[in-house]
Amino acid sequence: xxxxxxxxxxxxxxxKKDRKELQLFVAEGEKTVRDLLKSGWIAESIYxxxxxxxxxxKLISSKEMERISxxxxxxxxxxxxxxxxxxxxSHEGRILALDGVTDPGNxxxxxxxxxxxxxxxxxxxxxxxxxxxxxxxxxxxxxLSQVNCVYTDLVSFLKNxxxxxxxxxxxxxxxxxxxxxxxxxxxxxxESHGLSEEVKAYIKHAITIPRFGSEEGAESLNVAIAxxxxxxxxxxx
Amino acid sequence: xxxxxxxxxxxxxxxKKDRKELQLFVAEGEKTVRDLLKSGWIAESIYxxxxxxxxxxKLISSKEMERISxxxxxxxxxxxxxxxxxxxxSHEGRILALDGVTDPGNxxxxxxxxxxxxxxxxxxxxxxxxxxxxxxxxxxxxxLSQVNCVYTDLVSFLKNxxxxxxxxxxxxxxxxxxxxxxxxxxxxxxESHGLSEEVKAYIKHAITIPRFGSEEGAESLNVAIAxxxxxxxxxxx
Numbered sequence: 142x143x144x145x146x147x148x149x150x151x152x153x154x155x156x157k158k159d160r161k162e163l164q165l166f167v168a169e170g171e172k173t174v175r176d177l178l179k180s181g182w183i184a185e186s187i188y189x190x191x192x193x194x195x196x197x198x199k200l201i202s203s204k205e206m207e208r209i210s211x212x213x214x215x216x217x218x219x220x221x222x223x224x225x226x227x228x229x230x231s232h233e234g235r236i237l238a239l240d241g242v243t244d245p246g247n248x249x250x251x252x253x254x255x256x257x258x259x260x261x262x263x264x265x266x267x268x269x270x271x272x273x274x275x276x277x278x279x280x281x282x283x284x285l286s287q288v289n290c291v292y293t294d295l296v297s298f299l300k301n302x303x304x305x306x307x308x309x310x311x312x313x314x315x316x317x318x319x320x321x322x323x324x325x326x327x328x329x330x331x332e333s334h335g336l337s338e339e340v341k342a343y344i345k346h347a348i349t350i351p352r353f354g355s356e357e358g359a360e361s362l363n364v365a366i367a368x369x370x371x372x373x374x375x376x377x378x
Numbered sequence: 379x380x381x382x383x384x385x386x387x388x389x390x391x392x393x394k395k396d397r398k399e400l401q402l403f404v405a406e407g408e409k410t411v412r413d414l415l416k417s418g419w420i421a422e423s424i425y426x427x428x429x430x431x432x433x434x435x436k437l438i439s440s441k442e443m444e445r446i447s448x449x450x451x452x453x454x455x456x457x458x459x460x461x462x463x464x465x466x467x468s469h470e471g472r473i474l475a476l477d478g479v480t481d482p483g484n485x486x487x488x489x490x491x492x493x494x495x496x497x498x499x500x501x502x503x504x505x506x507x508x509x510x511x512x513x514x515x516x517x518x519x520x521x522l523s524q525v526n527c528v529y530t531d532l533v534s535f536l537k538n539x540x541x542x543x544x545x546x547x548x549x550x551x552x553x554x555x556x557x558x559x560x561x562x563x564x565x566x567x568x569e570s571h572g573l574s575e576e577v578k579a580y581i582k583h584a585i586t587i588p589r590f591g592s593e594e595g596a597e598s599l600n601v602a603i604a605x606x607x608x609x610x611x612x613x614x615x
Binding site: 176179180246250253254256257258259260280282283284287316317350351352353354355357358359360361362363365366369370372373374376377 | 413416417483487490491493494495496497517519520521524553554587588589590591592594595596598599600602603606607609610611613614
């Protein structure tokens with residue numbers, strides 16, 4: 142059983158404003174919810190359509206789950222989690238920095254990719270999509286607890302770091318010749334506008350992913366795909 | 379001005395059954411529509427909210443565009459294109475083969491990636507999402523005309539080819555040690571189930587993308603991301 146007020150509250154968490162006010166977000170799917178719990182994230186409530194083995198779970202009907210889910214085909218588990226307090230973050234090792242990435246699927250995929258390669262810190266400009274957006278959480282497939290997503294003024298961050306800064310630009314050295322340094326920051330731009338001029342100014346190592354297709358072909362790569370290719374080269378052993 | 383029947387017909391093209399029956403699909407966005415036209419694809423009609431310089435265009439209002447668009451924020455151009463007749467395809471060079479990829483965004487991203495790397499042929503199992511699905515067309519960013527997407531019985535295709543077959547599996551040689559051969563086929567599985575057992579049997583070269591994250595971290599990569607990393611290594615010069 143779920144009350145009307147609970148439904149309203151959970152649905153309100155689809156909006157960034159309400160997430161910020163309540164400091165809560167929604168994670169759906171058994172794997173994602175289990176991964177967050179395993180990493181010590183605190184669930185305020187867990188709604189299930191069949192028992193999931195958690196002492197705090199609340200059994201609801203499939204119809205009720207459909208009402209609170211933001212997915213087309215709802216899962217059997219939905220957790221309402223507390224947004225962890227942003228801690229100081231590690232400046233060690235490779236760091237990814239996003240400039241205005243707005244597509245939730247892309248951000249989620251990038252978080253999953255960081256987790257795969259053991260990248261602990263993901264710097265997000267203030268206009269990057271919120272990492273607690275339900276579509277982002279969904280696309281991370283549980284990796285959200287493994288990567289510290291830090292929302293900050295990107296220009297100040299770049300100004301104050303002494304790490305080497307890499308950026309993917311159309312004209313640069315081939316990523317095959319200049320892989321991302323083990324202490325490097327990789328800057329990635331928005332899907333539609335690329336890197337902003339203000340941010341570009343901080344790039345010390347302009348890198349390019351060589352294109353092999355025809356002249357008429359693709360002019361750019363998806364931002365998560367570009368990140369994957371650069372990281373794939375960086376971790377070449 | 380657009381008639382009710384036109385609206386109904388265009389909206390029906392969001393369904394695979396209707397696309398198949400009418401042999402038409404919808405492409406939205408100026409870049410995508412221009413790229414398809416430039417590649418010689420035939421538009422049955424082009425709806426625009428501001429002139430686009432095409433002799434056949436039909437000017438409609440923004441409200442009308444919203445009604446026919448499948449996008450959240452509609453673009454200024456929507457083209458209804460004829461689905462090209464599936465021709466025989468090139469067996470030369472690297473080929474990607476998809477086994478049951480169902481996420482439209484992933485298929486679109488993979489088509490764009492093929493275009494970038496000049497991969498001419500993408501084999502799709504019959505249960506792979508339709509490449510004329512509006513979300514796929516959107517994610518290709520105009521690359522659809524550059525890559526031949528061939529829907530066929532994947533097992534028969536693999537049975538009858540003499541090209542070396544590569545597949546990403548959890549246990550395999552590192553992709554850094556065994557890059558995809560210039561005549562190789564790269565098999566990629568579905569987001570949720572990976573490669574089917576039937577298809578796995580044809581893999582001659584099992585490859586793995588090494589993971590560098592913590593033990594608790596990501597268990598898998600998004601299928602388009604895995605493709606990007608494997609191709610990134612293959613094209614290393």
